[in-house]
Amino acid sequence: LAKTTQPISMDSYEGQEVNITCSHNNIATNDYITWYQQFPSQGPRFIIQGYKTKVTNEVASLFIPADRKSSTLSLPRVSLSDTAVYYCLVGDVSSVGTSGTYKYIFGTGTRLKVLA
Amino acid sequence: DAGVIQSPRHEVTEMGQEVTLRCKPISGHDYLFWYRQTMMRGLELLIYFNNNVPIDDSGMPEDRFSAKMPNASFSTLKIQPSEPRDSAVYFCASTSEVRINEKLFFGSGTQLSVL
Numbered sequence: 001l002a003k004t005t006q007p008i009s010m011d012s013y014e015g016q017e018v019n020i021t022c023s024h025n026n027i028a029t030n031d032y033i034t035w036y037q038q039f040p041s042q043g044p045r046f047i048i049q050g051y052k053t054k055v056t057n058e059v060a061s062l063f064i065p066a067d068r069k070s071s072t073l074s075l076p077r078v079s080l081s082d083t084a085v086y087y088c089l090v091g092d093v094s095s096v097g098t099s100g101t102y103k104y105i106f107g108t109g110t111r112l113k114v115l116a
Numbered sequence: 117d118a119g120v121i122q123s124p125r126h127e128v129t130e131m132g133q134e135v136t137l138r139c140k141p142i143s144g145h146d147y148l149f150w151y152r153q154t155m156m157r158g159l160e161l162l163i164y165f166n167n168n169v170p171i172d173d174s175g176m177p178e179d180r181f182s183a184k185m186p187n188a189s190f191s192t193l194k195i196q197p198s199e200p201r202d203s204a205v206y207f208c209a210s211t212s213e214v215r216i217n218e219k220l221f222f223g224s225g226t227q228l229s230v231l
Contacts (some may be wrong), residue, residue: 106161
């Protein structure tokens with residue numbers, strides 16, 4: 001059973017705002033929501049994390065509604081260099097490892113292609 | 117810090133040969149993860165270590181795969197014998213605590229091609 005659901009792919013044009021939504025219906029009370037970004041030929045890297053409402057950093061914004069069953073990663077004014085795969089991760093009790101600690105399980109991610 | 121360092125960057129080998137991938141985690145990180153990425157299966161967690169001890173190897177596909185962490189600054193992933201279906205990018209990652217709110221830091225990966 002998938003813990004998170006994201007669109008497989010999205011296309012956008014340079015200068016546009018891009019919103020990628022992740023569904024996580026089984027999110028637990030103490031879970032955080034984290035997004036990673038993976039460029040071609042590189043490993044994923046952390047971009048933003050939140051628990052509720054809105055979080056903003058120099059790269060993106062993360063919007064989380066009150067019920068926390070989904071979250072939206074917002075990339076303002078994308079450029080060609082934002083072409084990457086974006087992964088949404090949440091803490092979920094079903095992914096607890098044998099030692100009782102969290103395992104970083106990545107889903108299929110959203111492949112964003114920014115066009116000129 | 118130099119980040120997570122993996123070697124080699126690329127490896128091409130023939131079916132049946134032994135392959136050893138290497139990883140140096142970030143200093144001070146107690147957890148080390150090995151992942152495999154393919155187009156078909158995405159990013160799969162193979163195994164992770166805590167303080168050099170394997171904690172969960174449920175993702176290791178077969179007995180042909182083995183991983184070791186002899187000390188806090190070095191880990192290896194070995195495939196013996198290798199097969200064409202093992203072709204993938206193998207990533208190593210490390211973190212200080214395995215909590216969702218702790219960042220996981222990845223290396224640049226090893227592109228493995230088994231002919």
